[in-house]
Amino acid sequence: MFRKSAFIWLVAFACYASLTPYAASRQTAENKAATVKKTTPFVEFPRGISGVRYESGNRPDPFWNPLGQRKGTIDPNSEMPRGNPPPGIAGMSTNEVELLGMSLSPEGKTAVFKGTDQRVYFLREGDRLFDGYLKAITIDSVLLIHETKLRSGKVLTQEITKRLRTQ
Numbered sequence: 001m002f003r004k005s006a007f008i009w010l011v012a013f014a015c016y017a018s019l020t021p022y023a024a025s026r027q028t029a030e031n032k033a034a035t036v037k038k039t040t041p042f043v044e045f046p047r048g049i050s051g052v053r054y055e056s057g058n059r060p061d062p063f064w065n066p067l068g069q070r071k072g073t074i075d076p077n078s079e080m081p082r083g084n085p086p087p088g089i090a091g092m093s094t095n096e097v098e099l100l101g102m103s104l105s106p107e108g109k110t111a112v113f114k115g116t117d118q119r120v121y122f123l124r125e126g127d128r129l130f131d132g133y134l135k136a137i138t139i140d141s142v143l144l145i146h147e148t149k150l151r152s153g154k155v156l157t158q159e160i161t162k163r164l165r166t167q
Contacts, residue, residue, distance in 0.1 A: 076152035085130045089113065089121040094132045094144045097121075099162040102137055109137040132160075140164050 085091030096116050103110040103122075111134060113121045127134050129144070136143040141163040148156040 074151065077150055080149045080151050082130065082149075089115055089123065090128060091130050092116055094129050094146045094160055097129065099142055099164060101164065102139065102142070104139070111137050111142045132157075135159075 089097070092115050098114045100112040100114050100120065102112065108124055111123050113123055115121055123134050125134055125137055131148075132144055132146040134142060135145045141161050144160040144162060146158040146160050148158070150156065
């Protein structure tokens with residue numbers, strides 16, 4: 001009888017011992033998964049460069065831009081682009097503005113211009129336009145300096161005289 005009860009106890013202990021680590025490991029794995037989900041946000045890593053080089057085999061590269069590869073074709077004496085003009089008189093060219101009149105006062109000389117937006121602007125000597133500046137104001141004319149910036153870094157200047165229309 002002792003053998004029989006010892007055998008039953010041994011089988012019961014073996015079953016308990018074999019099931020306990022499974023249950024404990026399952027429970028801890030679920031707890032770990034729950035804590036990992038709560039504490040660590042999901043981060044997607046960017047894909048790295050594969051490092052595969054294109055072998056042409058006497059064929060043109062389909063991803064090569066022929067327009068961007070011309071290095072010697074840009075003339076250094078061509079005009080450099082100015083970009084988008086700002087609003088107001090600072091965004092208007094010296095050829096676009098129209099001289100309406102002048103004012104001579106003890107504070108200084110003022111020229112009255114009409115812009116392309118049909119507004120009137122009062123400029124003093126040294127005020128800038130989009131492609132130049134106002135150099136001098138006389139009784140019946142103004143002297144504007146037109147600046148052309150070249151790709152080589154040079155700045156070409158041209159004097160433009162605008163006269164009042166007197167009849």
